[in-house]
Amino acid sequence: VNQQHTSGHTSTKTRLLIMGPPGAGKGTQAALLAGRLRIPAVSTGDMFRALQHADTPLAVQVRAVMAAGGYVDDATTNDIVTDRLGATDCADGFLLDGYPRTLSQVLYLDELLAQAARRLDAVICLRVDEEEVVQRLVARGQMSGRVDDTPQTIRARLAVYQEQTAPLLETYRARGLLLPVDAMGTVQDVAERIALELDGHAALDLSILPTP
Ligand code: AMP
Numbered sequence: 339v340n341q342q343h344t345s346g347h348t349s350t351k352t353r354l355l356i357m358g359p360p361g362a363g364k365g366t367q368a369a370l371l372a373g374r375l376r377i378p379a380v381s382t383g384d385m386f387r388a389l390q391h392a393d394t395p396l397a398v399q400v401r402a403v404m405a406a407g408g409y410v411d412d413a414t415t416n417d418i419v420t421d422r423l424g425a426t427d428c429a430d431g432f433l434l435d436g437y438p439r440t441l442s443q444v445l446y447l448d449e450l451l452a453q454a455a456r457r458l459d460a461v462i463c464l465r466v467d468e469e470e471v472v473q474r475l476v477a478r479g480q481m482s483g484r485v486d487d488t489p490q491t492i493r494a495r496l497a498v499y500q501e502q503t504a505p506l507l508e509t510y511r512a513r514g515l516l517l518p519v520d521a522m523g524t525v526q527d528v529a530e531r532i533a534l535e536l537d538g539h540a541a542l543d544l545s546i547l548p549t550p
Contacts, residue, residue, distance in 0.1 A: 352377055352431040352544060353456060355438075357507065358464030360495045361471035361478070362521045363528060367464065368435035370529050374547040377431040380422050382439075386410060389418075404486050407494030409502065412442045419443075420450060439503045460539055461510040462532055464521035468496065 352375055356368050365381060372379035390401040396414065403410050419437055422428065438444045451457055472492055479487025486495065510516045517535040521528050533546050 351429075352433075352542070353451070353458050354431075354433045355458060355461040355510075356433060356435050356464065357461060357503070357510075358521060359466060359468070359471055359499045359504075360492065361475040362464035362466045363474075363525065364435050364464060366525055367462075367521075367528055367532060368433050370525070371462075371532055372433045374533070375431070375433070375544060376547070377433055378427050379433045379435055380419070380428065380437070381435040382410075382415060382419060382437040383435070385418050385422065405491070407486055407491040407498065409439060409498060412440055412446070415439075415443060416446045416450075419447070423450065438506065439499075441502075441506060441509075444506055444509060458510075458515055459542055460517050460536065461507075461515045462535065463507055463510075463516055463518045464528070465518055466521045470522065471496065 354371075354375075354377075356364050356371070358364050365383070368379040368381065386400050386404060390397050390404060400410055400414075409415075415437065419434075423432060434447075438447050447458075472489070475487050475492045476489055478484060479492075485491075507516060517532075517539060519528065519531045519535055536542055536544055536546060
C-alpha cells in the first residue's frame with residue numbers, strides 16, 4: 339500500500355531526518371540527498387532565514403533569537419513545520435533538516451505524523467569533531483555573511499545543541515532509527531557514506547540516484 343513503482347524500482351515514501359551539530363554540513367548534505375531521493379528538503383533554518391526579513395513582530399523576534407544563537411520557541415517552530423509538511427510535495431516523503439531540535443518538537447512531530455498514519459523511516463546523524471565545526475562555521479561566516487556564524491554565536495549554538503538537541507539522538511537510537519555517519523571529509527565522501535548507510539538500513543527500500 340505504501341509503495342509505488344517507478345521505472346522498475348520500488349520507491350518507498352520516505353520520511354527522514356538529518357541531525358548533527360551546527361557546522362556538520364546538514365544543509366549541504368540534505369540538499370544533495372533530497373535530490374537523490376526525489377523528496378523535498380525541509381530546513382527550518384532556511385525558513386527562519388527567509389522569514390526574518392519580513393516586517394512583522396515574528397520576524398523581529400526570530401531575528402533576535404537567531405543572532406543570539408538560541409532556538410526559536412517550539413510553538414512557532416512547530417507551526418511552520420506543520421504548514422510545510424502539509425504541502426502536497428511532502429505527501430510522498432521529505433527530509434527534515436534542523437528539526438526537531440527539542441524534546442517537545444520530537445513529541446510534536448510524532449503526533450503530527452501519527453495523525454496522518456505516518457512514521458519516520460530513519461534519522462541520519464552527522465558526526466564531527468567540534469574543533470573542525472568551529473573552523474568550518476567561522477569560514478562560512480566570512481564567506482556568506484551569515485549573522486549567526488560569528489565565533490561567539492557559534493559557541494552559543496554548540497552549547498544549546500549539546501544541551502537540548504544531542505540528548506534527542508538517544509530517543510531515536512532506542513527506536514532503532516538512528517544512522518550515525520562520519521561527517522569529516524569532503525562533501526562527496528560524506529554523501530557516499532550517507533547513501534551507503536541508507537542502503538544498508540534493512541527497513542528502507544530506497545532507490546538512491548547517483549550524485550549529479
Ligand atoms: P540552522 O540553519 O538549521 O542551523 O538554523 C539556524 C537557526 O534557526 C538556529 O540557530 C535557530 O535559531 C533557528 N532554528 C532552526 N531550526 C530550529 C528548530 N527546529 N527549533 C528552534 N530554532 C530553530
